[in-house]
Amino acid sequence: MISDDEPLTLPKPAQPVPRPALPFAAALLPVAAALGLWAITGSVLSLWFAALGPLLAGGAALDGLRAARRDRRRARRSQESLRASVAARLAARHATERGALSARHPDVAGCLAEPEGIWRTVPGRAHQLRVGTGQRPSAVRVVGGGGDEEDAALRAQATRLDHAPVTVPLGDGVAVVGPPVAAAAVGRALLAQVCLVSPPGEVRLVGPVTADGGWTAALPHRRCVTGMAVQLCEQGTVPERGVEAPIALVAPRMPPPPRCAAVLTLTGLGAAWLDHGGFGREVRVEALGRAQATAVATALDVRAGAVAGAASAPSADLALLLPHAPSAAAGTLPAVIGRDGGEAVVIDLAVDGPHALVTGVTGAGKSELLTTWIASLCATHTTAQVAFLLADFKGGRAFDRLAALPHVTGVLTDLDEAAAHRAIHSLRAELRHRERVLAEAGARDVDEAGEVLPRLVIVVDEYAALVGTQPELHALFADIAARGRALGMHLILAGQRAAGVFRDALLANCPLRVSLRVTDVGDARLMLGGDDAALLPGEPAARGLALVRRAADRTARGVRVAVCDDDTLARLAAVDAGAPPRRPWLPALPDRLPLQALQTLGTADGATPRDGAILLGLADEPDRQRQRPVLLTSAERGLVVVGGPGSGKTGVLRAAAAQHDAGRTLVVPRDPEAAWDALAGTAELPPGTLVLVDDLDALPAPYGPDHEAILQERVEALVRDAGRRGIRVIVTTQRLTGIAGRVAPLLTRRAILSLPSRADHVAAGGEARDHHRDLPPGRGVVDGLAVQFALAESGLPEPETDVPLYRPRGLVGLVAPASPAAREVRERWQSAGVHVVPLGGAARTDLPTGPTALWGEPETWLREWRTLQEVRASGALLVDAACSGDVRAVTASRAAPPYAAPGRDRAWLWDAASVALRVRLR
Structure with a gap:
């Protein structure tokens, strides 16, 4: 495949076909043969054969000439075909180059045809003025070929690009020389182009507003105080001091004013001669009538109002706007969030959503927007209609003011990251719960179910921080976004950036977009389809200025977000909005779980301690919204508990011993002699025995090499044969090394309690994300679930070794x-x-x-x-x-x-x- 940057290559010239030589040898041979026959036979008739030589030579020459003409025609047709192919590719490249230049430097017609490109940042566009369409150098090159006229013309044609935008630097200044009416029309087109391409603040319009230039009063660039100074000067006037880019109208035969390096002399209808930089060329110019220019200025004024028109308006109090909020109806979640001029702005999360994305840099007012949005919904809806789960992951306490509202089920922060992630994971269970409720009600969605289920709005401030620590949450939120409409679950996700944070699966299901000021143009385009959010002012007075775009909106709408003060929230908290909504997650596991409390909860799967099962603790399953007892059944071989000092691993053994028959419980003592004796008799243990070993990794330490080897063999044999013999073994260890490392894989269950470091936790077989330094005693992980182990009041019984006193008797x-x-x-x-x-x-x-x-x-x-x-x-x-x-x-x-x-x-x-x-x- 040939790159567009590579030059086009003409075919090599055809080599000339040589003239065929006369076959003299073939002509002389018949003559010699005829003379020989005549000499031998003496017959004069044999001399007629001599005439065959010239005839054969002439025929061969004619045939050679015909073949040479055929080869020349074939070479000429091939040459013309290859040249035509190069010419076609040259035309295509010129068209592509012309299109790229037109997109980079549009005129007024081009800007109006593509309004999304107005004020958009395009490389190479800044401060360039398109004065017309004409011939300009082309980047396409044609090489090769010969010296004939066709190849030379094609090579010359490649260097020129016809009907292409002709630009000059805006700062060079332009003088339009011609009759007053025609020059004014061209000047209007040039100034309108500057204002369509460059946003306010990048250029500013200066100079007096004249009668003919009255249309410029509506341009937002005239209200700017920063940017390159541009002035449209009528005939007979000169640019003001400080003007950096004058567009001057000059009468015929009058000299152009200073600071106008480009002179555009009108030569006919739509035609002009451009003199710039010592070179001249013909161009086709664009003209704009006064009514057309006025329409352009009005449209830009409206656009600027949508972007920053509300920046100067004072912030509104939400309490004053709430009377303008529409009443709640089935299938809707309307909320008044601010105003646009004197009009209240209402967005409906259920109708315009069902999910929303919010972006804005720090200090732009994201938290205030979310607070206002939530408070507005609470003011117009009961707890039977809507409930909220709030998560603040930016390290602040922005949502604390909302915790007292009756609609709020809970406020999560990164100050308690584990609890926050646990509540977020519970949303999987909430999806299943709502599916089950709708199925029981025979409803297809939450609207058909009436008020059986309130809509649940999940608000996350700093979504990037939430999913940054647990990337698997991307899939959870994508699932909620895909299924949330029917189930009545809505997302409002806020962040400083959009690109690289909100994935495609989320963006596709979140049509409601709200953007405050952003600094990256890519974020603005991803959220709103244009650069407007990146053009919002950054001064303190513009805090709370936002752009809202719904799925059906062609352009974003500006809004000044209302302020919700503490008095308004206090009044909303005092209103009887109905019964408290169902909390979508269970309380956290207790820090201390007495064995008696665990026994009252019963056991899972119908098993009870009387069946031989041992209650270990309470497991937390947030994605199922349940907490269930954890058992060690009689069919299991045993359990290894890994934990550091003070982690509560010995308490696991105490609780197990408290539930088991003391006569069938063997506790391996800490005393090395007693431990030796206890393990020496394990071969005779009856079925149903429970063996408890504390600190298995330290057990061999006191023994010498011979006794250590025997001890380890006994422990391994005990664990290996435990399942076959109906024995259960529970061991604890601080690390899985030595004998503990060999025994742990033989046991069916593993519990990991608190360990000093994340590396120790991973070495014990746990996931790095499950490691937490400050866990209460007895808290650990079993089968991937957080578990609080039970605590027994009784101690761990240890058998004493009776060593007899020896006295010689013989x-x-x-x-x-x-x-x-x-x-x-x-x-x-x-x-x-x-x-x-x-x-x-x-x-x-x-x-x-x-x-x-x-x-x-x-x-x-x-x-x-x-x-x-x-x-x-x-x-x-x-x-x-x-x-x-x-x-x-x-x-x-x-x-x-x-x-x-x-x-x-x-x-x-x-x-x-x-x-x-x-x-x-x-």
């Missing part, structure tokens, strides 16, 4: 270090009548009778191997827990003994059957 081999603690134990034994004999101090046959302890350090026992074997075979072997590193060497047992905490006077007792028992030494 011969026992004591393996103990020579430490002060071990020496104290031996001394106590001796004082209790036990004989303590150092190993190697006496022969086996010389040992005293009665309770005797044969004591030695691990190294001594390993040297006395025979004695060690005899003690293991015939008596008891007692190993101090301080010698845990030598247990296997001394006992010759691969099995690890029960865990014994160091520093607590623990020891292991091996009997003849090599069964280890944990005992106390004192």
Whole structure:
């Protein structure tokens, strides 16, 4: 595909066809053959063959000439066809270029044909004046071809663009030289063009209003004090001092005034000669009659009034305009929001909407507009007809004044972002609720249902901030916009910008547009289809000036928004407007949920605690407008609870233990010896047992490598086989590392309570948006829902480990270090009548009778191997827990003994059957 910027290429000239050469060899061969025959035969008749040579040569030459003419004709036709194609493309490019120039620099007729382009910002248009239509250089280029006249003419034609707009800089000034009537008509057209292209404030009209120029008095540019100064000077006058762009009318044969670099000399009807910059050219000029100019000025004055005409009018009090509000009727939501001059402006959200978009920069008066709109609706409607949900996400308290109105179901702010998002998500349930109510009433829409359902107006100030934190809300509001008309749900969404904030699905269903001042032309065009909102003045006096455009409006209408003071709101709040409307969301979850309160709510799906289900807490489902108990049923394997310090994870275990039979509840104690003993017996747990483990991630910390490995195997086996054995396991952990990380995937449910950081929350398997730092104890997320876990008054029962005190009753081999603690134990034994004999101090046959302890350090026992074997075979072997590193060497047992905490006077007792028992030494 050839770009329009690439030059057009003419075909190369056809190569000349060479003249065919005479076939001399073919001509001489018959002559030579005839002479040879004559010499051989002697017959004169054979010489006639010599005549064939010239004949053949002549025929070949004629055939070559005919073929050459045919090739030349074919090459000429191809050349002409390619040249015609280039000429057609040249004409098309010229037409495109001419159209682009005409759109960029329209004359009066062009502006009136496309009124949307009036005062629109177009690149390259600013301060350029179209003086007529004529020939100008073209950007199109034609290259290639030969030196013939046709190619040269086409290349020359490409450089010129005929019947195109001819412009001069407005600041150069224009002098129109000609007869008074004709020059005045052309001058009017030039000035009207300037005022149609440039908005007030970009140019201003100065100079006196003369009799012939009386039409200029209506131009809004004459009331401006800023912008390029333009003056229309009649014949015989000169521009005033300070005029930057004069348009001077000059009588024939009179010199043009100063500061007019472009001179337009009228040469006939609609024709003129333009002299500018040392070059001259013929142009066709546009003329405008006095009545036509007056119509143009009046139209611009009306347009300026729609844009900024109300800027100088004082703000109206809403209380004074409410008597002009129409009475409410079925299927309507009329509200008076301000005035246009002396006329009250009424917009109907149900008829003109059903949804509205509002834009405006900070300080333009969006919040005041929304307050007035809401108050006006409340003044003319009962709570059975309309209700409001207000959301302010710009960090202020603009809607606090409206909270007392009986129609307002609630005011949401970003100061409590979680609660606000929860209420917004509840609107999904409101859609389903209204569909269900309409179906039960047999109505197709809310109008047919009467006052069974009030219309719900959802007002959001700073919509961009709301959806910025949760982009999935775009789909929710698009759904409301698509289905809201029939269900009686209406949106009023406000923001500083429109582009990039309101998506296409929303824009298509929000035909009612209200725009205060915006700074971006793109926002103004997206909202109103023109630049008017970007041209609104920004001074404080213009605060509350807005443009309203309905779906049926061709242009926007200006309105000065009325002011709603506190006295008006107080009177509206005191009016009996009917019963309070239904709130479209439930109260937030309680910060503290006693188990007894949860039990009174019942359980979901018909299950009760008597069926073996354990009540965990209360789940919040805002998109279903319900809060239901969360259960751990008897069919589930268990639950892992992840939470930081103070998050309430231990309280989950307390509540579960309080609901379960104590005889079938195993609480793994925090004491490492007791925890070892509790987990050692899990293989024999009966079905229906509930196992509770607190801080699973910290459970292996006190154990050595051997005992830690065994402990982890027991926990994993317990959880893995829990479902098959009918056992449920609830564990808590601060992080999913180590044993907790391996066990968590085996459990069917997971609860994530408060964690220190968002990264910890995501690592625990949660969504980043669900992380909140300041959650009350027991608040967490289960299955994507916010849950408040129940709180039980009773503590978590922990079984105590009874470690028996050991006293020798016969011969026992004591393996103990020579430490002060071990020496104290031996001394106590001796004082209790036990004989303590150092190993190697006496022969086996010389040992005293009665309770005797044969004591030695691990190294001594390993040297006395025979004695060690005899003690293991015939008596008891007692190993101090301080010698845990030598247990296997001394006992010759691969099995690890029960865990014994160091520093607590623990020891292991091996009997003849090599069964280890944990005992106390004192």
